[in-house]
Amino acid sequence: MSPLLEIQNLRISFGPLQVVDGVSLSLKEGEFFALVGESGSGKTLTALSVTRLLPPAATLESGKVFFQKTDLLTLSEEKLRSFRGGKVSYVFQEPSTSLNPVLTIGDQIVEAILLHGKTDKQSAHKEAVAMLEKVGIPSASTILEAYPHQLSGGMKQRAMIAMALVSHPMLLLLDEPTTALDVTIQAQILELLLQMKREMSLTIFFITHDLGLVSAVADRVAVMQKGKIVEEGNRDDVFSHPKHPYTEMLLQCMEFRTLS
Amino acid sequence: MHGIQDALLEVENLRKEYPIERGLLRSEKGKVQALSGVSFQIREGEVVGLVGESGCGKTTLAKLILKLLLPTGGEVRYHGKNIFSLEGSDLKAVRRDIQMVFQDPFGSLDPRMKIKEIVGEPLLVHGIGTSRERYRNVITLLESVGLQELHGGRYPHEFSGGERQRIGIARSLALSPKLLVLDEPVSSLDLSIQAQILRLLLSLKKEKNLTYLFISHDLRVVSKVSDRVLVMYLGKIVESGPTEKIFSKPEHPYTHALLASQPQYIRERGFQGIPRGEIPSPANPPSGCRYRTRCPHAEKKCAEEEPLLLERTPHHFVACHFEL
Numbered sequence: 001m002s003p004l005l006e007i008q009n010l011r012i013s014f015g016p017l018q019v020v021d022g023v024s025l026s027l028k029e030g031e032f033f034a035l036v037g038e039s040g041s042g043k044t045l046t047a048l049s050v051t052r053l054l055p056p057a058a059t060l061e062s063g064k065v066f067f068q069k070t071d072l073l074t075l076s077e078e079k080l081r082s083f084r085g086g087k088v089s090y091v092f093q094e095p096s097t098s099l100n101p102v103l104t105i106g107d108q109i110v111e112a113i114l115l116h117g118k119t120d121k122q123s124a125h126k127e128a129v130a131m132l133e134k135v136g137i138p139s140a141s142t143i144l145e146a147y148p149h150q151l152s153g154g155m156k157q158r159a160m161i162a163m164a165l166v167s168h169p170m171l172l173l174l175d176e177p178t179t180a181l182d183v184t185i186q187a188q189i190l191e192l193l194l195q196m197k198r199e200m201s202l203t204i205f206f207i208t209h210d211l212g213l214v215s216a217v218a219d220r221v222a223v224m225q226k227g228k229i230v231e232e233g234n235r236d237d238v239f240s241h242p243k244h245p246y247t248e249m250l251l252q253c254m255e256f257r258t259l260s
Numbered sequence: 261m262h263g264i265q266d267a268l269l270e271v272e273n274l275r276k277e278y279p280i281e282r283g284l285l286r287s288e289k290g291k292v293q294a295l296s297g298v299s300f301q302i303r304e305g306e307v308v309g310l311v312g313e314s315g316c317g318k319t320t321l322a323k324l325i326l327k328l329l330l331p332t333g334g335e336v337r338y339h340g341k342n343i344f345s346l347e348g349s350d351l352k353a354v355r356r357d358i359q360m361v362f363q364d365p366f367g368s369l370d371p372r373m374k375i376k377e378i379v380g381e382p383l384l385v386h387g388i389g390t391s392r393e394r395y396r397n398v399i400t401l402l403e404s405v406g407l408q409e410l411h412g413g414r415y416p417h418e419f420s421g422g423e424r425q426r427i428g429i430a431r432s433l434a435l436s437p438k439l440l441v442l443d444e445p446v447s448s449l450d451l452s453i454q455a456q457i458l459r460l461l462l463s464l465k466k467e468k469n470l471t472y473l474f475i476s477h478d479l480r481v482v483s484k485v486s487d488r489v490l491v492m493y494l495g496k497i498v499e500s501g502p503t504e505k506i507f508s509k510p511e512h513p514y515t516h517a518l519l520a521s522q523p524q525y526i527r528e529r530g531f532q533g534i535p536r537g538e539i540p541s542p543a544n545p546p547s548g549c550r551y552r553t554r555c556p557h558a559e560k561k562c563a564e565e566e567p568l569l570l571e572r573t574p575h576h577f578v579a580c581h582f583e584l
Binding site for chain 1: 451452455458477478484518520523531536538539
């Protein structure tokens with residue numbers, strides 16, 4: 001089966017600094033793929049390049065990003081728009097800074113629906129309620145009227161996920177979606193993601209620094225260090241038989257084995 | 261759990277409320293109960309871990325122990341003396357003995373001060389030594405946390421997160437304290453750096469005979485460094501005991517839920533043990549047992565009667581109506 005997303009030899013630099021150095025990855029349809037690395041490893045830039053959202057200071061030197069058969073990096077802005085937030089959705093780390101503080105949750109979700117769908121405002125509103133309920137937000141119609149600051153971190157992240165899912169994407173990119181959350185809420189969000197993946201046949205591209213999280217949910221794992229993929233494999237292989245010393249080191253740190 | 265002879269720090273029935281003020285006249289519209297009657301002791305040489313989710317009162321507790329806040333009620337006794345009734349030189353002496361390491365290594369260092377000024381400031385404030393002695397002291401402190409003399413002339417922005425946390429630790433050690441309150445000291449660091457800092461903290465403890473109150477939301481970290489663990493929920497301690505016991509045979513449903521939310525546990529047993537819903541607002545906590553709104557075992561009694569924190573087996577305290 002051909003991959004849903006294929007990144008080939010991606011190179012990104014910040015001035016003289018090579019931050020992504022020849023990354024190649026491929027995601028099969030329906031899998032939960034995790035890209036793991038410490039801060040500065042280049043994992044976020046790799047993910048941002050998929051939707052061509054690199055910060056202005058970053059230069060894309062070379063590489064191709066195929067979504068099915070389309071190279072997203074050479075697509076016109078106009079055509080790219082049907083992918084970005086359409087077939088490919090993105091959820092960022094910090095739910096409080098990625099939601100617009102002066103618009104209600106409802107306004108923001110309805111906006112996303114109207115941008116990508118051909119519905120009117122009324123049915124978009126209904127869709128928004130349905131999606132909020134789907135992601136486990138109680139009394140969804142009240143939450144629609146709420147502003148982001150009125151919600152807890154967990155609820156905001158659920159709302160972000162709802163917003164990402166209203167376009168019925170095929171690929172959902174998540175960059176550290178649970179890092180800012182408490183551990184019990186983190187577990188709830190992971191459970192939600194697996195449930196959404198099943199119900200909506202999503203492919204998930206999950207970026208994190210936390211190998212522990214990945215051990216709970218991912219099908220396949222790639223480990224990134226200093227702009228390069230140093231190890232890639234099925235979850236159980238990577239966790240039980242890491243081949244690269246850096247992976248081994250991360251696993252040791254994860255359990256703080258070196259302390260006792 | 262009163263009157264342990266060798267207790268370095270005793271916290272007794274400590275309460276802290278914050279008023280909720282609204283409108284032009286700032287009239288009081290209610291109270292946030294950040295801490296609702298917390299009692300525990302720390303013995304000399306112990307590492308006591310404090311775990312709980314955001315909003316449970318961990319940081320309020322830390323600030324009270326340092327007398328950075330005043331309580332609504334209750335006492336914090338250091339060597340038997342209530343720190344809230346101390347003044348002048350007595351208070352200053354206690355302040356030397358209890359020091360804090362903060363979570364955010366970026367926010368807690370003044371960007372316009374050189375490292376040697378940051379680390380030496382506590383000595384200056386307490387008027388210890390001549391300027392030359394202080395400088396020598398600063399170098400020793402920097403070396404004890406794995407930095408060097410040459411780092412003293414630099415500014416905070418020249419350092420990584422892990423190095424800054426080392427600087428914060430050096431500063432906290434400047435006055436040769438007895439007790440360190442560490443508020444999420446590794447939470448903002450990469451995993452590999454977390455392990456380095458924890459190793460440093462453990463070796464400093466041994467070397468300098470320190471006692472730690474180690475506050476963290478991360479159970480993995482707490483399980484590795486603590487002798488004893490306190491589990492807090494919505495301003496109360498719900499379970500406390502030896503680390504071994506808390507992690508292998510927890511008895512409070514909330515401790516169960518915290519453990520079940522750990523990724524390693526999820527990998528082995530799936531999602532069934534994770535708690536439903538979210539932590540309620542401390543401005544309006546549930547009646548009776550505060551955990552009952554998320555507890556799978558909750559019954560009528562839990563809403564009516566607040567469970568007491570009782571010693572079930574030696575040194576193991578649980579606040580729950582049921583034996584699970």
